[in-house]
Structure formats: C-alpha cells, structure tokens
C-alpha cells in the first residue's frame with residue numbers, strides 16, 4: 482500500500498483509480514512561456530554566496546530586470562555579460578571577454594564563492610562553450626576557492642522552471658561523497674528559508690537526524706550524497722537533478738508534493754516510512770500543524786468551492802496544485818495543462834486527480850485558448866503573456882509565475898496558497914458589487 486492510499490483524508494472527495502492510466506493530450510505548437518533565466522530570481526535569493534552571470538543579450542538583461550523588479554536596486558548577485566555585435570560577428574573572442582568580466586566581478590565581490598555562467602539563446606546560437614569556460618575559470622580561481630559552474634537558462638525548448646533543474650543538476654557533481662554507511666535524507670528543490678526551517682523542525686521531531694537540503698543556503702555547504710542517500714523531491718520539475726542524484730547512488734522516495742495539508746502529510750509520511758518512523762509518533766508530531774493548515778483552508782473553501790479552474794502549461798507545478806485545489810478546496814478542474822509531465826515523479830499526484838479532467842502536456846496555444854474559451858472557467862492559471870488578453874475577454878486569471886515566487890509549500894503556507902487563488906475571484910466579486 483502506498484502512502485497515498487493510507488492517508489487520504491475523510492473530508493476530501495475520493496477517486497478510486499485517479500488518472501494514472503487516462504489518456505494525455507499531447508500538443509506541440511506555439512508556446513507562451515518564460516525561459517529558464519527566470520529561475521535566477523529565486524535561486525539567487527536562496528544560495529546566498531553565489532553569483533549568476535548570464536551570458537546573453539540585452540533582451541536577457543531586460544527580462545531579468547523585469548522579473549526581479551525592485552531587487553535591481555540592492556547589491557545584486559546576478560548580472561548579464563552582454564554578447565555584443567563584435568562577439569556575434571566573430572570579431573572579438575567571447576572567451577577573453579568573459580574571462581575579463583569574471584575577473585572584474587570576483588575582484589569586486591570577494592564574498593562570492595560560486596559563479597554560475599548561465600547560458601542563453603544567444604550564447605547557444607554562437608555555440609559559446611560555457612562548460613569549457615567554467616573549467617578554465619575554475620582552474621584560474623582555484624586558489625581563491627571560488628567554484629565556477631555553468632548551466633543553460635535558454636528559452637530554446639525550455640520552460641522557466643527548467644532553469645532551476647539545470648542549476649541543481651550542475652551542483653550535484655560538487656556534492657561531497659557520503660563517508661558513513663548511515664542513510665540520510667535529502668530534500669531537493671529550492672525552498673524559501675522559512676519553509677526549509679519548518680520542514681527541518683518537523684523532520685527533527687520525527688527523529689530524522691541527517692537531513693540535507695539542495696540547494697543549500699551556502700554553496701560551500703552542500704549536503705552529502707551517495708548510496709545511503711534517500712531523496713525527496715520538493716518540486717515536480719527536477720527530472721535532470723533526480724537523474725544526476727541517482728547516478729551518484731541516491732534513491733528517490735516516491736510521494737506527492739508538499740502542497741496543502743494532504744500533500745504535505747503524504748510527503749512527510751513517505752519520508753517517515755522510508756526511515757521507519759512509528760505511525761503513532763508521526764501522527765503526534767504532525768497533528769498540530771495539520772490542524773492549523775485545515776483551519777486556514779476552511780476559511781477559503783467558501784470562495785473556492787465549486788469554482789471551475791483551467792490551467793495553461795507554465796510552471797510544471799500544475800498537477801500538484803490542481804490536486805490541492807480539487808481535494809482540499811473543492812474546486813472543479815477542467816483542463817490541467819503542464820509543459821512536461823514526468824510520469825514517474827508525478828505518479829502519486831496523478832492517482833489523486835479526478836477522472837473527468839483533461840490532462841494535457843505541451844502546448845499549441847491557439848487550440849488551447851479555444852478550449853479555454855469554450856470551457857468558460859471561473860479562473861485561469863496562465864503565464865503573463867496570456868493573462869491580459871484573457872482578462873480583456875472577461876476571464877479571471879492567476880499568474881503562474883507568482884506561484885513559484887511565493888512560499889507555498891508545507892502546512893503553514895496552505896492558507897497562503899489557497900489565498901493566491903481566492904484573491905482574483907474575490908477581486909472580481911468586489912468589482913461586481
């Protein structure tokens with residue numbers, strides 16, 4: 482029996498087989514998504530001694546400034562090395578330019594311990610080999626104990642959360658090898674510090690002693706990995722990171738994702754079972770936080786219950802969020818679109834989704850817009866590019882990117898997560914009064 486089957490709450494609607502075997506509508510066409518550079522916004526907040534150097538164009542720099550908003554006024558830990566016309570025309574050696582930029586940066590910022598060279602569409606188009614550049618610069622700055630890594634944040638065939646996946650996958654080879662035969666738990670996926678602290682406390686109360694988080698707050702304090710490591714994904718978009726961890730011997734603990742009371746309980750329970758935590762002890766430790774989450778959600782059920790929601794593919798968080806909104810908030814799901822569907826990582830989520838929904842992967846935006854208009858949902862979750870036109874047509878929207886920027890994991894954030902969906906519905910109700 483899986484953790485999913487054991488802990489289904491009595492208050493939630495239940496679905497015998499879920500949609501594990503149902504057909505998935507796969508579409509390939511024009512897409513409306515942000516690129517992987519966007520991940521730098523939350524990654525740079527989390528890894529506090531890292532600098533993200535985008536090797537890109539002015540467009541990339543503008544995207545980052547708009548996405549990061551007010552933070553450009555603070556001492557930044559991200560920037561763009563602009564590939565100029567001379568680089569594009571092959572008149573300048575882009576590698577020389579890059580070396581100069583990194584040297585200037587590290588002279589000015591001795592606090593930086595890791596520099597990520599982040600590839601973009603322009604750097605990929607001119608075939609700038611950032612992996613070789615990172616190796617060369619790592620050797621150059623080895624004495625200063627600065628690590629230079631690289632990953633791609635380009636918008637060619639990616640969606641915006643893949644930037645985090647690529648960044649964490651680049652960190653995996655740098656993780657120290659475990660030295661003891663003991664098993665350890667590794668929580669994988671960027672969590673705001675406050676959420677990480679809450680989970681760390683719960684794991685500690687459950688009796689789990691060795692718990693690491695990837696990414697860690699400091700790039701020099703990466704958790705250990707090896708055959709004794711069991712990892713728990715906190716985000717559903719980390720396929721490459723998961724593969725890299727498995728290559729180092731770690732084993733995945735299958736679970737739904739920690740959104741809402743139910744998702745968080747099943748996620749924690751999966752870890753607790755993997756480490757042999759007694760069921761009664763588990764219930765005792767989690768009961769107060771579960772109660773708080775249930776009370777917080779109660780407040781939003783009146784606004785959300787019975788409302789129909791349509792998800793455009795954007796963040797890859799769509800299936801777990803749909804599960805949360807359906808089972809804990811009483812919302813009616815119409816179409817749940819996601820850019821990529823990792824069947825293994827999402828198996829426990831898919832089993833909890835109702836049979837009646839359309840589950841779609843990829844995008845052909847015009848066709849999907851037609852389906853959305855036909856469905857006439859109460860709320861549409863979509864990217865920024867689609868939100869304004871849909872609002873102009875009278876549909877209420879929620880920006881998918883806000884869900885990635887906000888702390889939404891865990892018991893204490895369950896109410897805040899529901900609030901993110903309730904706000905646009907209440908806003909329209911108020912306008913209509």
Ligand code: SF4
Nearest residue numbers: 516541601602635636
């Ligand atoms: S990486 Fe590509 S998609 Fe992203 S901002 Fe730069 S040019 Fe645009």
